Amino acid sequence: MSNRFTRVFTAAPDHIDVMGHVNNAVWVQWIQDMATAHWDAAARAEDRDAFFWLVIRHEIDYRGNISLGQSVTGETWIPDGARGAKSSRRVDFMDAAGKVIVSANTTWAMLDRETGRLARVRAEVMAPFVQP
Numbered sequence: 001m002s003n004r005f006t007r008v009f010t011a012a013p014d015h016i017d018v019m020g021h022v023n024n025a026v027w028v029q030w031i032q033d034m035a036t037a038h039w040d041a042a043a044r045a046e047d048r049d050a051f052f053w054l055v056i057r058h059e060i061d062y063r064g065n066i067s068l069g070q071s072v073t074g075e076t077w078i079p080d081g082a083r084g085a086k087s088s089r090r091v092d093f094m095d096a097a098g099k100v101i102v103s104a105n106t107t108w109a110m111l112d113r114e115t116g117r118l119a120r121v122r123a124e125v126m127a128p129f130v131q132p
Contacts, residue, residue, distance in 0.1 A: 003077065003129055005038040009093070010071040021065035028058060031091050031104050034076040042128040050113055051125070056086070057107040064101030072101065078129045082121030085109050 009030050017023035072093040093102040112119040
């Protein structure tokens, strides 16, 4: 089981679309924000300095939404180990009642900051994200 990271998001006026709820593009941004914040909070300093991640795939299920001023709690985790330079990440957003309203499975590629090339994800890079 992986370590989990949570963060709260509140719908601001610029997040709202013509339907009166959070725009799908905002959910994608929040998914990116969750992944980045988790990396920044858990990764070793030397890994943050040496590598960065780019998303290469999003699969998102929208089961609900929130309106202006409402909040969701985002929770993210890495369910499996890395495969080569890639790693999968799960993100769920729960409403005030605890119901998952948006769920995502994303795939990320790790790149070397110096060369800009794909870098194999070593066990020590993943270790802070996985419980022993």
